[in-house]
Amino acid sequence: MLIVLFAVAVAAAWWFTTRAKQSAIGDTITVYYAKADGTTLVPWQVSLNPARGERGDAALDRRSTIFYAATQCVAGPPPGTQAVRFPAGTHVLAVDVQGSTADVDISKDVASSAEGGFAESAEFKALVWTLTQPKFGIDSVKVKIAGARVATLPGGHLGLDEPLSRSSF
Amino acid sequence: MNRFRVRVFSLIALFFACAVGARAQDAPPNVWFQGTRLIFDHAVASQGELMVSTRDAGMRRFLDRLAATVSYQPQQRYVVITAADRRTVVFTLGDQSYTAGGVRAQAPVAPLADGDDAVLPFYALARALYVEPVATPSEIVLQPRIGALDVRTEGGRTTVTVRAAMPLVTTTNAESSERVQLSFAGLGSSLAPAGRAPGTAVDSIGVAVAGSTKVPITTITIQGARGATHRVLASGSPDAYTVVFESARGSVAVNAPPTPPPLAGWTPPPAGAAPGYPQTATTQPAPATAAPLIVAGRATVTGLAIEPAADDALAVRVTLSGAASYAWHRLNDNRWYVDFQNTTLTGPGRDEHPSFGAVQSVRVRQTGSSDAPAVRIAFSTTGQQRIDLAPSESGLVITVSTATTTDVARTGTGRTGGAAVVASAASPDPNASPSDTGGGTSPGWKFGANNGSKIIVLDPGHGGADPGTQHYGLVEKVLTLDIAQRLKTLLVAQGWTVRMTRETDVDPVSAENIAKMRADGKANPDDRAYLQTRCDVANNAGARLFISIHVNSAPIESARGTTVYWYKPQDAPFAQAIEKNVIPLAGTQDDGTRHENFYVVRHTSMPAVLIETAFATNPGDVALLRQPSFLQNVAQGIANGVKAYAGSPSANALSQQQ
Ligand SMILES: [Zn+2]
Numbered sequence: 001m002l003i004v005l006f007a008v009a010v011a012a013a014w015w016f017t018t019r020a021k022q023s024a025i026g027d028t029i030t031v032y033y034a035k036a037d038g039t040t041l042v043p044w045q046v047s048l049n050p051a052r053g054e055r056g057d058a059a060l061d062r063r064s065t066i067f068y069a070a071t072q073c074v075a076g077p078p079p080g081t082q083a084v085r086f087p088a089g090t091h092v093l094a095v096d097v098q099g100s101t102a103d104v105d106i107s108k109d110v111a112s113s114a115e116g117g118f119a120e121s122a123e124f125k126a127l128v129w130t131l132t133q134p135k136f137g138i139d140s141v142k143v144k145i146a147g148a149r150v151a152t153l154p155g156g157h158l159g160l161d162e163p164l165s166r167s168s169f
Numbered sequence: 170m171n172r173f174r175v176r177v178f179s180l181i182a183l184f185f186a187c188a189v190g191a192r193a194q195d196a197p198p199n200v201w202f203q204g205t206r207l208i209f210d211h212a213v214a215s216q217g218e219l220m221v222s223t224r225d226a227g228m229r230r231f232l233d234r235l236a237a238t239v240s241y242q243p244q245q246r247y248v249v250i251t252a253a254d255r256r257t258v259v260f261t262l263g264d265q266s267y268t269a270g271g272v273r274a275q276a277p278v279a280p281l282a283d284g285d286d287a288v289l290p291f292y293a294l295a296r297a298l299y300v301e302p303v304a305t306p307s308e309i310v311l312q313p314r315i316g317a318l319d320v321r322t323e324g325g326r327t328t329v330t331v332r333a334a335m336p337l338v339t340t341t342n343a344e345s346s347e348r349v350q351l352s353f354a355g356l357g358s359s360l361a362p363a364g365r366a367p368g369t370a371v372d373s374i375g376v377a378v379a380g381s382t383k384v385p386i387t388t389i390t391i392q393g394a395r396g397a398t399h400r401v402l403a404s405g406s407p408d409a410y411t412v413v414f415e416s417a418r419g420s421v422a423v424n425a426p427p428t429p430p431p432l433a434g435w436t437p438p439p440a441g442a443a444p445g446y447p448q449t450a451t452t453q454p455a456p457a458t459a460a461p462l463i464v465a466g467r468a469t470v471t472g473l474a475i476e477p478a479a480d481d482a483l484a485v486r487v488t489l490s491g492a493a494s495y496a497w498h499r500l501n502d503n504r505w506y507v508d509f510q511n512t513t514l515t516g517p518g519r520d521e522h523p524s525f526g527a528v529q530s531v532r533v534r535q536t537g538s539s540d541a542p543a544v545r546i547a548f549s550t551t552g553q554q555r556i557d558l559a560p561s562e563s564g565l566v567i568t569v570s571t572a573t574t575t576d577v578a579r580t581g582t583g584r585t586g587g588a589a590v591v592a593s594a595a596s597p598d599p600n601a602s603p604s605d606t607g608g609g610t611s612p613g614w615k616f617g618a619n620n621g622s623k624i625i626v627l628d629p630g631h632g633g634a635d636p637g638t639q640h641y642g643l644v645e646k647v648l649t650l651d652i653a654q655r656l657k658t659l660l661v662a663q664g665w666t667v668r669m670t671r672e673t674d675v676d677p678v679s680a681e682n683i684a685k686m687r688a689d690g691k692a693n694p695d696d697r698a699y700l701q702t703r704c705d706v707a708n709n710a711g712a713r714l715f716i717s718i719h720v721n722s723a724p725i726e727s728a729r730g731t732t733v734y735w736y737k738p739q740d741a742p743f744a745q746a747i748e749k750n751v752i753p754l755a756g757t758q759d760d761g762t763r764h765e766n767f768y769v770v771r772h773t774s775m776p777a778v779l780i781e782t783a784f785a786t787n788p789g790d791v792a793l794l795r796q797p798s799f800l801q802n803v804a805q806g807i808a809n810g811v812k813a814y815a816g817s818p819s820a821n822a823l824s825q826q827q
Contacts, residue, residue, distance in 0.1 A: 036725045064246035071240045071249035079254040091238040116638050116721035121765050152768050155635045159768035168766035
């Protein structure tokens with residue numbers, strides 16, 4: 001009897017573990033980057049590892065996944081890939097999610113050099129497309145720079161005063 | 170089940186928290202880095218790891234030296250460190266498994282939350298950033314290393330890129346055009362000592378490490394093929410160094426008409442039969458070029474997803490554990506295959522007949538020998554399809570387009586899945602799926618509203634403390650004012666009343682707008698460029714048209730040309746008229762008109778455009794921007810566009826009265 005119980009316990013444990021692992025490996029998100037033409041977006045897949053889905057807090061999962069996607073988008077595609085990238089050192093400070101709006105706080109490095117509308121537009125288009133992929137349930141993206149709301153980047157062109165969506169571009 | 174997992178997680182977290190607490194008084198080991206001792210103030214040693222908080226001074230200093238940044242937010246599950254070369258290292262709280270540049274690894278201790286900070290396994294992090302902790306009897310030396318050597322071949326051209334933890338200080342000794350020796354002072358290496366790549370423009374690469382633990386020197390010797398020439402390429406990152414070798418026959422091979430490779434043992438299927446592939450590797454044609462230079466550990470194909478992509482393309486996502494070199498080959502009978510060298514397949518082979526887009530079949534097989542296993546993924550397509558390879562963090566994405574290609578490239582190589590992911594240069598850009606979304610969707614805009622005004626507002630971009638873009642000695646705010654003044658003269662001659670948002674080198678920001686934007690919580694950090702003031706000039710004047718003039722710049726030198734941006738639907742025909750009239754006079758590349766959320770076009774109430782005249786980052790455009798005649802031609806082109814769109818002001822005023 002004990003042996004049977006033990007076997008059942010082992011089988012159950014094995015099943016849980018395997019299931020968790022499968023969901024972890026299978027789970028990817030799409031991150032976009034802008035090609036050298038500054039407007040064409042290229043989707044690439046980032047695996048959402050490690051060990052997503054093990055803890056099952058849906059709200060935490062969603063918030064963390066969106067944060068993860070934002071960090072990957074700002075970091076850009078792998079080295080050697082030609083892309084319009086955020087300025088060096090730019091990183092995500094925080095992402096708050098309220099309903100279908102993501103509020104992204106980006107480090108001030110994003111404004112480190114006044115550049116043309118070309119780069120600004122390419123960078124934020126990639127970010128907005130990344131965060132509004134269907135599975136996130138996000139349709140608009142608010143932007144803060146180092147914790148502050150801004151009308152544009154200093155010396156910038158793109159309006160950051162209103163939430164951005166895919167139709168902004 | 171979820172609750173159970175949460176509890177288990179809490180217990181694990183608690184255990185580590187206790188372990189950390191119990192050892193809190195243990196001093197961390199002496200850690201030497203770049204000539205000084207790293208002082209850790211929030212760190213404990215645990216199970217051979219050094220657990221360090223993200224707020225720790227030593228951690229901060231270490232990351233600063235490597236130009237790496239940390240993204241972490243309390244209540245988040247992930248901690249993301251971005252290296253200077255843009256690779257990410259991702260830790261999950263409570264989980265020993267982490268990824269570095271998309272490759273999964275295990276730390277001996279899981280990271281955990283500590284108030285508003287995260288505590289990370291420091292040695293694992295250092296290794297992921299290409300810094301190896303080397304234990305000596307008295308201390309731990311953090312030795313920056315050459316982390317990756319990427320080799321890719323396209324036609325007769327082989328590119329070798331060295332990547333490292335730190336900006337590379339290189340001594341180059343070109344012994345001949347065929348042979349170059351690169352010395353990297355201060356960097357160690359864990360790369361394989363040597364590799365050979367016959368058949369490419371590079372015959373062999375040798376890696377040797379000398380010096381001491383604290384001051385290592387790594388020398389990389391690259392021997393090109395006979396008659397090859399080499400040159401150093403700008404890599405775009407101080408942490409990378411790129412040398413290109415071109416074989417003597419390279420250019421001939423690339424430009425030669427496609428010749429069918431030998432098809433040893435392969436019999437084409439009879440007409441009408443289902444397309445197929447040789448069942449075993451021995452019947453496949455021999456690869457035209459060999460590939461892997463540096464033999465990595467064996468990789469495994471852990472997953473394969475076949476899914477539709479944009480424009481009826483088919484995407485095959487290959488998931489790899491570990492790094493692998495690959496070589497692809499295009500055969501002249503609509504077959505294409507890629508071999509991942511030194512790679513094994515988990516599970517049996519696979520045959521798919523997706524009948525989707527241009528793909529008839531996809532076949533996956535374990536090939537090669539037990540000593541040199543390979544995984545082959547082969548496609549049969551309806552024509553000579555365009556096939557793009559894109560590295561993903563976890564492997565390779567192969568996209569088969571419905572479009573055919575006349576590209577003569579028959580073979581290429583690359584490396585993916587490892588710390589340094591490099592797409593084969595022989596494949597063009599990965600296919601893009603989303604294109605421009607086109608027209609604006611904001612409701613409530615009135616199309617082509619002609620308010621009958623004779624006023625046009627010109628907005629010379631930037632000004633004062635905001636210089637705009639500055640490259641090659643050009644300053645955007647100077648050029649935009651120059652063009653605007655020329656344009657003003659032309660428009661006045663057409664009969665328009667012209668108002669400028671600025672006539673001199675100032676940043677037009679009204680005190681009242683500064684107060685307002687602060688009240689609205691939209692303050693720019695230094696009050697610069699509050700663009701609403703410029704919009705107010707046009708809105709308050711009830712202007713007929715608004716034209717903002719700029720000079721573009723891009724992080725990529727190749728970007729060039731003229732673009733006219735619009736936002737409101739009523740802007741679009743005006744933008745098209747400007748673009749159409751500027752291009753022939755200016756002689757720049759026509760980059761078209763683009764819908765864009767630019768502040769000044771969005772917040773003006775009349776048809777408005779923002780013209781990016783040319784790129785201050787493209788040498789060809791720079792040469793143009795230096796000529797007054799070019800600035801005059803741009804002004805004339807805009808004036809012609811105004812006339813084409815709005816006619817003459819008197820006619821407008823007349824039509825308004827009727
Ligand atoms: Zn500008």
